[in-house]
Structure formats: C-alpha cells, structure tokens
Amino acid sequence: MRFLSLLLALAPAAGVFGLWPQPRSLETGSTALKLASDFDIHVSVQHPPSDLSDAVSRTKSFLQNDKLGRLVVGRGSSDSSALKTAKSLKTLQLSLSKGATVRSITEESRLALGTRSEEYILDIPADGSTATLTANSTLGLLRGLTTFSQLFYEWSGQIYTVEAPISITDAPAYPWRGLMLDTSRNFFPVADIMRTLDAMSLVKMSQFHWHVTDSQSFPLVIPGFTELANAGAYDPSMVYSPSDVQDIVDYAGARGIDVMVEIDTPGHTAIIGAAHPEYVACAEASPWTTFANEPPAGQLRLASATVANFTAKMFTAVAKMFPSTVLSTGGDELNTECYAQDSETQADLTSTGRTLEQALSVFTQTTHGALKAAGKTPAVWEEMVLDHNVTLSNETVVLVWISSMNAAAVAEKNFRLVHAPSDYFYLDCGAGEWIGDDVANSWCDPFKTWQKAYTFDPQANISASQAHLVLGGEQALWTEQSGPENLDPIVWPRAAASAEVFWTGPGGNGSEALPRLHDVAFRMRQRGVKAIQLQPMWCALRPGQCNLDS
C-alpha cells in the first residue's frame, strides 16, 4: 500500500523551474504540450470527498487564472512556434491506489504526525494522452494537484509547458513543514490568515502554528472564557470568534494544513490579568526589564491551584475549538523574579511546600493532563525540557527556538522536536530594535535571508538513532514590528526556503534554487500574495546572470 516508501532515500532531482519544493524524483523532456480548451480533471474515486472536488476546481481555476509568463527574456514569445505544433492535453486522471481508505483531505491533514500520507505519482505524457496522478490518500492527490498547477505557463492565451513528458514521484522528507504567526503583538484579520494558508499550501506546507495570544492582547474568543477576549483584545473588532476559528481550520484542512494553536503559559500571559487580575503575578510591573523579556510583564500565578485549574479548563475549551491532535502550551521565557517578588505565589509555595520548579511541574502536568483527556498531544518550547525540571510525557513535541545548537540536547532527552531556531528561521529579525528608547540592534539581528534558511540541516549534531525524533521545522513571524501591512512581504517567498528543506531534504544549492524561488514568488503574486522581488527583474529573467562569476 505504501508503494512510495523507498522514496525518502532519494536525492533531490534537477528540476523544472516552476516547482517549489523540488520533487524527490523528477524526469522531464523538452516537448511543448498545451492544455486543451476543454481540458478537465477527472476524479476516479468513488464518492469523492467534497474538499477533493474543491481542490480540483481550485486547480482548474489556477491553471486558467495564474497567467504566468515563463521567466525568460521575452517571457513566452520564443515558445510561439513550438506551440503551433504542440499536442493538447485533454485530461488529468486522479486515482487512489488500490485499497486506500477514502478520507477527506481535511481528515488526512489532521491525522497524527507521522501517519499522514502525502506521497504521489504524476505522469504527463508528451503526446496529449491522459495524464495520471495517483496517491495513497486524498492528501497525496492534493500535493500532486499543487505540483501540476505549477508546471504550466501562459503565453498569448495558451496554457502550456515546454518540458513534457514529465514524470514525478514525490513524498516529503519530514511531516512538519510549518509557519508560525503571532497574532497577539499585532492583530491580523481572518483574510490575512487565509491568504497565508493559500501561500503555505502552494509550497506544500503542512502545519500552521498559531501563536494566538501573548501578554499584549488576547484575541481568541473561547466559549466559556469569553471574558479573556472581552477584556484583552485590542478592540472588539480584533478578535477570532469560534466561527472564525472554524473557518480557518476548515480552510487550512482543505489545503492540507493542520492548525496547531498555542496559548503560551504560564509566562506571556499579562493580558489575562485584564479579566482576572488575581490570576496574574507582576502584572505590568515596572521596570518591566526586571520581570519579563519584553513589555508588559505579567505571568500566571502557577503555584496557585485555582489558577492551574482555570488554565486547564481553558485548555479543555480551546482543545474543542481545534481539531488538530497537537496543541501547544508554550512555556518559554519564564521569569523567576516575577514570582520571587509576588507574595501570593510565595504564600502558595510555602503552603504546598513546593519549590517554584516543583510548582511549575505540577502546573504543567495539570494543563497537559487536561489536554491528554481531550485527546491532544502537547507541544512546548525548548525551555520546558532544557531549562526546567518538569515532568513531561514522552509524546510531547518540543519546539527549538533559542538556537539551532539546542536541538541535539532535546533529541538526547528522547523528545520529538520541531526546528524553529531564531538563528535561521526567525522572519522578524534584522529591522532594528523596537523598544522605544533602545537604539541598539535587536537581539536577533541580522536579517535571516532565504539563503540562510535554505542552508539549514535538520539532522546536524543529531545521532542516527535519534534521527526519527526530528519532525521537521518552521519559520516564525513574531509581530512586534509587523502587521497586516507587511505580512506577505516579510514572510514570502522567504518561508518557502524551509518548506523545501523539510520536503525535499537539505543540501540544496542556492544558485540552482534561486530561479525556482523566483518562479514560485512570481506565481504567488499572480495569486494575490505579495511576495517580494528577490532581485531586479532583469536577473529573474536571466537565471545565473546575476551570479558573482557571470
């Protein structure tokens, strides 16, 4: 059934300009092939799920509307004569491998990590005979459709490729190919998130990590806990209602993306004090530099049984909103001075006879216990494993952010991990400091270029016996200096770099990659995503001619 299982050992293939990420195995010719005016996509699946039918419709729409000219001088003008004699492709036939269980794309996308089936085989003959796309799952079909839509260009009303026949056998190297967005420092309307999911899907990303709340604002409306957004959102209009969340997870699921929500606790929670002042220690304490890594200070009183129970119940309610099997409780940047100076926390520690570390472990077991009861796997930031003495289930997913050097230590402790290292993958770095009167460079300068992300090695310093613990990785946008205004340009096409590292595998050559990254950036722009220009258009149309030795 898993007929593609050998693929993971294949090296990346030399590629078609338009494909990002690069398929694991790819053969192309040099024959022009155009889409017939009555081109159609046939689905040979009994009772196809509606999101598969929708994906087929979207693919046909992209083929018609992308209208992307090839990135060569003159765009498609030099293809005119080849197009006159080109065969027409009338049909792409989709089918599932024999015996495959038919689930919706959405269901497949939300399966537990490591059990999702994304592999596919795509064959496009040069003679106009039927092209075929086969997979083990509807999710694999979606990945194949995404590839198919990237193969075609437009010139003078014709939609075509000049590289037929095309034969692709493909599967991802890692299941977690993610993007993190912080919607607390600054708010993003639902439409911005959906457009981001569109772009993620185009580069076959699988995981949206939604850092939905933080100390600055609480935009998530949680049934039974609506006071948190009522008091903590920036504005009554700047919230995600339960139906907004439903729309977002459905939109993501239909595009092959699972949504892991994160309610960062017990730090990064100052704004909970707007609704529940009694739950928060050192709320807006001054100077904030003593009590937090950034303003405002404020952390949940983790040693309080009342606060732990409140937090666990909140997580139970949040778990019901998000169908993913994974949910993050955060756990980064806990400030001990905040608790040292908080008389309520000190009283709680005294009365229970616990140290702060012991109380943190109890707090975490309480919240994680609630998640487990709700059928969820918890995720945490690396400090919970490396800096604290917290008892965690071995199931826990650990997000490595402080440094890429820390991944090995997490693997040593036998936890599954996701790479999100600030030294490679932080999209916000390099714009200087945002603290009002600090004119120094920011802690994570310089700017992390796409080239830097592209050189990342997921298995660096990790022993072969622990290799299986690496789930993948994600680029992250923290939004102290970002908002809807610069979302697209600060993320795209940069975040596509890690999408290829974790789909195709590491070791790609930046010079080879650049023309393909131009191509996917141009295609994103055609689809309404404001991906930036990587070079002057002169260079984009002349691959290699803006290299140093050219």
Next chain:
Amino acid sequence: MRFLSLLLALAPAAGVFGLWPQPRSLETGSTALKLASDFDIHVSVQHPPSDLSDAVSRTKSFLQNDKLGRLVVGRGSSDSSALKTAKSLKTLQLSLSKGATVRSITEESRLALGTRSEEYILDIPADGSTATLTANSTLGLLRGLTTFSQLFYEWSGQIYTVEAPISITDAPAYPWRGLMLDTSRNFFPVADIMRTLDAMSLVKMSQFHWHVTDSQSFPLVIPGFTELANAGAYDPSMVYSPSDVQDIVDYAGARGIDVMVEIDTPGHTAIIGAAHPEYVACAEASPWTTFANEPPAGQLRLASATVANFTAKMFTAVAKMFPSTVLSTGGDELNTECYAQDSETQADLTSTGRTLEQALSVFTQTTHGALKAAGKTPAVWEEMVLDHNVTLSNETVVLVWISSMNAAAVAEKNFRLVHAPSDYFYLDCGAGEWIGDDVANSWCDPFKTWQKAYTFDPQANISASQAHLVLGGEQALWTEQSGPENLDPIVWPRAAASAEVFWTGPGGNGSEALPRLHDVAFRMRQRGVKAIQLQPMWCALRPGQCNLDS
C-alpha cells in the same frame, strides 16, 4: 511680507501627538473641540487656483474619512464626557497675507529651490469661533491644511481634538525634503507612485527624486526617443508614457511636491544598448564584476561625439516632460575598466587627444549645456565632484550618497548639496545580498532604522559659512529587492524620519518622537498607505511604557 522669517531660529516645540513633522512653534490647550456637522473651510482668496480648491476638498474628505481613534487605551472612550460639552468648530478660514502673489500650489511647488514659500500660521480657538489659516502662498496654505487634518480624531461619529486652543506658526528648516524611488531595477505602476506622493505630502515632503532608468530597464517613454522604452522596458505594459508622467507631475504638484527626474549617465545605461548597441561599451560584459558595480555591465561611450549629442538631445526631450527646474544626470559609479577595454572608446580618445577624465568633462558639459538651454539646473551624484575632474556650473546640485562624511567635502567645493547618505538614509539596506550566489551580507547592511535616520545632523562638519549650501536631504529606495509588493512597508513610516529632520530641524528626541510617528503611521494606514507597525499595538496605545526604564 515674509512675516515668518524669524522662525528658522526657533527650537522645536513640545507637541501634539498627531503632528509629523513637529511644527516650529506650537501652543496647545486641553479643551475638547469638535467639528460641527456643517463644518466648512472657507477660502478668502480671490479667484482661488483650482488645486487650492481641490486641496480644501481633500482636507474635508480626510477629516470625514480618516476615522482615526486617539492612540490611548480605549481609544476615544475616555473623551465621551468632554465631548458632551465641547464647542463646535464651524469654520476654518483660509487667507493669504496682504500683497501675496496668487499662484497655484503646483506653480509654487515648482519654483526654484530656496524661493518656495511654505510657512503658515494656524489658529484654532477653543470656543468654537472661526479658526484661521494664513500664509504667504497657496503652498503654505496646503502645508497648513495638512497640519489641520492631522489634529483631529474620531470617536463614536464625532470628529474632534482634545487640545484646543491650538496655535501654530510653522516653516521648514530646509527646502529639500525628499524621497528617491528607483523604477528601473523593478517597475512600479503609476498608482503606486501616486500613493507614495500622498504619503509624502502628509509629512510635508517637497521633492520626489525619480530615478526612472538604470542599466536593468528603461521604462520612460520619451517623445522622439521611444525606441529606448520599446527595447528597454521589462514589458510593453511596464512603461511610463508621456501622459503618465504628466499625471504624476500634476498629482505631485497639487500636493506640494516637485519631481526631479534622473536619467543616470554615462554609467548605469546598459539597457540603452538594447535600442542602440553602438552607443554602449562593455554591454553585458562578463564577468560583470570587472565592468560594473552590479549586473548588467554597460556604459554610454562617453568619448563619442555621436553618443554625447544623442544623450544631450535625449535630455532636451526629457526636460520638456518635467516642469521642475532641477533634473539629474546622475554620474555615479563610473567604471573605468569598461572604457579601458573598449576599442571604440580608446579610438575616440586617441582621435580627440583627450584623457578619459577630459572626455567625461566634455560629455557632461554637453549634457548640462542642453539642460541649461532648456532652463534646467543639473543635479549630479557626489562622484562627479569628489572623484572626477569635471567642470560643473556652480549652480549644480550635488547628491551625497556614499557616506555622510562626504558632505563636508562637497560643501568645501562650494556646491549646493542634498544629503542622501547610504549610512543613514538607504531604505533598501539590511535584507542581505541579492547577487545570486553571494551569501554574504550586503554592502550597506545593517537595516537603517527610523531612529538612525532621525539622528542625522544636516550641518555636521559643515562650516557656518557653507551652511546655506545644504538644501536638505532625502531617503532613498533602490529596488533590487523591492517592488510594488513591499513599497509601502519598506518606506513608511521610516522615510518620515528625514521629513521631520529637514522640516523641524535635527536634534529631536526619539522617545518623544515615537508616539507621534505611531500616530502618522496609523493615519497613513487609514488613508490606504501600508505603513508598518513600529511596536506591538499595546505599546502604541501606551506612550513610553515600552521604553527600557518603564
């Protein structure tokens, strides 16, 4: 008549949050004052120019449509009770000082540098009696209207200030408050340029420096020289027609902005070779690193009389398209190796008995002679004064870009100068290198923050006797890694930093400035300019609370 002439000696005043740039003299109260539902602006000018009437209409539209809530917690909610008893302002009365010549804003904006009158006096009583705006010119009235529109906020349908009475006497420190945009590396549609002019006008900028062509593409359609864009534009749709130019200079003029176009010569001209291969030395020569600072190589054959005459005639034609008195011929980054290896240039030098430097001087005198005949003042980049032995008219405006340290040397040579230093004002720096296979940082990293630009001192190292030579300055967007997708976020609100330095004068305090910069950025967003977030909104609503010691 110049009743505001003493103002230039005044120190910046403590300010209303909403004003950027800070007026030279400002007094405010703490009384709420709202606009009456029938508020109107009366123009006491006989036969007001149509662009003044348009500016009045735009101002009324901004007042109604900005709908900006005050940047405080709760936005305007705490103003509700004050608004219940607030007086209503029914009229703003505009008038010119006695004996002032009535010209259109557009005409005033295009007067020679140093002769434009931008000063104004604005008085808004707290009791609802008529507010008055007086100036020496329609351009001064425009600046005052711009200030007026920034004073008002919206809450619950009411448009109001809480700082009446307001009394402002204002005038700029420097005439040149500019922004440079490169439309050659990547193309920008006319609408993007117009939106940029809107934002410039909001912060009282006076000069758009349009670097319209370069080696990568030639988007300007010049009557009589249409072959240049025909062969050199990226696409037939990616051009500025003469009517586009007319629209842009008119749009700018009506907003108090003069447009200085730049056709960079004799370097940065490779693309002219697409139409006239015989005019260009070392066109696309390889390796480009030998022949140019960036790909593609190619420079006008400056020693050829034919090429010099062609270029001069082209400038004559360009001069007719742009009503400004200033026009830039560029002159930066001339590569000598390109000419050393060009047999045609060597033959021309031999036959005329000139050195390359002598030929450059003749070439420049030819092009500048054409400009002078067309009534224009030439502008050049600093190398033409500091690195070459070129005879230039003392009228010439010199743009300093390589380093802020070079301004003093230009002033020593008694040339008027514009500060555009890469170490303070280059908006493109800090995103890494764009050369395809160069993973090093770019030459002008790191990112130039608004705080950095804000610390610029226009008179640093310049002697008092040469102080008058400083015309002002400009921030610059070179577009190797930019396009329409990131134009607004990469420029705004950063470029407002220099607008205040050159209007109000240097020495502003960044902590004091930040809340006002937030305010103008929020207002830009309300007007459709995608200025970025400078901080989490939590900070924007709590001035000072995200400072280090808060």
